[in-house]
Amino acid sequence: MRQLPIEGQLPFYLSKSIGGMILLEKLNKTYPGVQPLHVLKDIDLSISQGEYVAIMGASGSGKSTLLNVxxxxxxxxxxxxLLDGKLIAGLSEKKAAIYRNKMIGFVFQSFNLISFKNAMENVALPLFYKGVSRKKRNQLALEYLEKVGLRDWWHHYPNELSGGQKQRIAIARALISQPRIILADEPTGALDSRTTDEVIQLLSQVNAEGITTIVVTHERSVAEQTKRIIHLKDGYIESDNINIPSLTACSK
Amino acid sequence: MFDIDKWQEIWITIGRNKLRSLLTAFGVFWGILMLTLLLGVSNGLSNGMKSSIQGIATNSCFFFSGTTSEPYAGFKKGRRWDIRLSDIDLIRSQVEGVRDVAPVVFGGRGTDNVMYGDKLGSFNVRGNGPELVRIEEQNMLYGRYINEIDISQKRKVCVIGKNVFSAFFKEGTNPCGLLIRCNGQYYRIVGVTKGVSNNISLGGRSDDMVVLPITTMQQLYNQGDVIHFFGVRAHDHYDIAKLEENIKDILKSRHQISPTDPQAVVSINIGEMFKTFMYLFLGISILTWIVGVGTLLAGAIGVSNIMLVSVRERTKEIGIRRALGAKPSNIISQIMTESLVLTALAGFVGFTLGVGILALIDQIIANAPADSDIFLQQLMIDFKVGISAAAILLFFGLLAGLLPAMRAMQIKPIEALSEE
Structure with missing residues (x-):
């Protein structure tokens, strides 16, 4: 992959025109302890609505911490x-829960489905905390399962499903509350290459619908499916490049 | 938030580890069962006591003459003395707080001393006035009790107890107006009595007694004005203990007895006895609550402990929920409800079983003959007591859930999610 000339800077055509969905300014994070660990150092980052971003970096580079923040x-x-124009700072647990519920959809490496709930109930769970009635949320859950191609599997429990299916259900669960951003933490880390493609395709499809999608990964092949790749190293943004699939194709 | 999902989840978590939930619930079940049984039995004991004391005026006291134990006024110790009718008159008219004074004299009891027709029986004979029923209450099965006219005219009439009646007469016959022979004299029966109290009587059970007007008896038996014992009933709210002391002092001074003599005047203070019993039952009741609530508390601590384990096991699940937008209050209410459901369910079963067992014992007692000396009666839990037991149970349930809920709330979603 070739790097574009504007290194370490925001892609100029996105930064202001559409309006930032995510805006980080001189963000610092230190884990306290005997030897305090400065994991995020003066991070400046702007991600606009509808972007498809990969965050890469070695373990310990701060990418997971960044995702958690x-x-x-x-x-x-x-x-x-700032998330969608709202300052996220010093929130109470309750307020944070409400923001997470409304604005963010999570996809995890280990799926994190609840084992004693079937696919439909798992997908419907975020709506339970939103106060949506049971009938309505189950109906919506079925619609989202349809979207990820697993409607017929709605009554199956997680242990009856393959890894790829589980991750697709997790994506349906992330989507159901119609979040502004999807945060995927190593979504393909536990999957084989074939199901990895399925899941990545699904994420691309989600992004195509206009939802800002951020994927943390250390797999280059996954990152190359996105449109922008941010490299973290030792808590700094090492590089921030627009990823043009054709260029990637050429370099291969 | 009364969503079916929440209840479903509670069922699932309780059901996921059936044995553990069952053992936990057993602690609470046992606690509430013990509390119910203990309360029921102590209630039954107190009811039994109350019913046996029923019909006896509780603010009353009985006096006998004893033997002096101190030399006084030229008399040596060991002297016997008698209560006289003049003492009674004085006490009735002069002592403050006295409501009723009932003098009693005894006649002899011999073999087959009572006779009707060709039937014979051995019964006690007693002489007293109409006042005695105001201290030792009687139900009239037939006729009337001794009255003032009987006393003043020294009539040869008698009132018989129900056992005397059944020894001589068929059930259903009215014996009033018939003559019965008692220690060689004939008396006209004017009434049949049955004592209200089954277990307490003074000077013999009135059910086994032929009662004559006291004046008739004194004259026919040639007893002079000696009184064998007398009962005193104080006015309501008047301190019977004080009255007891006053009367003792009067008797001592009138009969040349040392004022410090502890045993020359014998008295039985029903009021004091009653009070002692009441304190005893209060003590039993307090002990019951302490033991019962303690057992229940132990059960609740068990629930709390298990919930803590459960929360630890579900750390990841709680983390997922938090990440998906569960507010702290959602998590707290889930854990608390779980603990409440477990406690309430176990408590309900324990309470029901306890009440069932009490009802069974009660049934057995109710089927026993009425005169038998069973001291327990109506082993039932008050509605109010039941409500307070339920309130305590729910309170403990909440308390048991509090610590695990706090623990669950402290779970940070990132930590929980990074735990593999």
Missing amino acids: LGILDDYDTGRY
Whole structure:
């Protein structure tokens, strides 16, 4: 993959024109301890609505911490984080839960489905916390299962499904509350190459519908399916490049 | 938030580890069962006591003459003395707080001393006035009790107890107006009595007694004005203990007895006895609550413990829920409801079984003959007691859920999710 000339800067054509979905300004995060660990160092990042971004980096580079901060699962120390124009800082647990529920869809490496709920109930769970009636949320869950091609499997429990199916169900669950962004943490880490393609295709499809999608991965092949690749190293943004599939194809 | 899903989840978590839930629930079940049984039995004991004391005026006291134990006024110790009718008159008219004074004299009891027709029987004979029923209450099965006219005219009439009646007469015959022979004299029967109290009587059970007007008896038996014992009933709210002391002092001074003599005047204070019993039952009741609530608390701690384990096991699940937008209040309410359901269910079963067992015992007692000396009666839990037991149970259920819920709330979604 060839790097574009504007290294370490925001893609100029996205930064202001559409309006930032995610805006990080001089964001710092340190894990306290005997030897404090400075994991995120002065991160500046802007991601616009509808972008499809991969975050790459070696383990310990801070990519998971960054994802946690983006997903309002973790706090940061200094700087600013704006999500869809709202300042995310010092939120109460309750407020954070509401924001997560409304704005963010999570996809995890280990799927994190609830084992004693069937596919439909798993997909419907975020709506339960939104206060949607049982009938309506189950109906919606079936619609989203249809979208990921698993409607006929609605009554199956997670242990009766393959890894790829589980991840597709997890994606349906992430989508059901119509979030502004999808955060996927190593979504293909536990999958073989064939199901990896299925899942990545599904994520691309989600992104094509206009949902900002951020994928943390260390697999180059996965990252190359996205439109922008951010490399983290030791808590800094090492590079931030637009990924043009044709260029990637050429380099192969 | 009364969503069917929530209840479903509670069922699933309780059902996922059936044995553990069952053992946990057993602690609470046992606690509430013990509390119910203990309360029921102590209630039954107190009911039994109350019913046996029923018909006896509780603010009353009985006096006998004893033997002096101190030399006084030129008399040596060991002297016997008698209560006189003049003492009675004085007490009735002069002592403050006295409501009724009932003097009693005894006649002899010999073999086959009572006779009707060709039937014979051995019964006690007693002489007293109409006041005695105000201390030891009687139900009239037939006729009337001794009255003032009987006393003043020294009539040769008698009132017989129900056992005397059944020894001589067929059930259903009215014996009033018939003559019965008692210690060689004939008396006209004017009434049949049955004591209200089964277990307590003074000077013999009135059910086994032929009662004559006291004046008739004194004259026919040539007893002079000696009184064998007398009962005193105080006015309501008047301290019977104080009255007891006053009367003792009066008797002592009138009969040349040392004021410090502890045993020359014998008295049985029903009020004090009653009070002692009441304190005893209060003590039993308090002990019951302490033991019962303690057992229940132990059960609740068991629930809490198991819930803590359950929360730890479900750390990841709770983390997922948090990530998907569960508010802390959602998690707390889920854990609390789970604990409440477990406690309430176990408690309900324990309570039902306890009440069932009490009802069974009660049934057995009710079927036993009425005169038998069973001290338990109506082993039932008050509605109010039941409600407070339920309230305590629910409170403990909430308490049991509190610690696990706090623990669950402290689970950070990232930590839970990174745990593999």
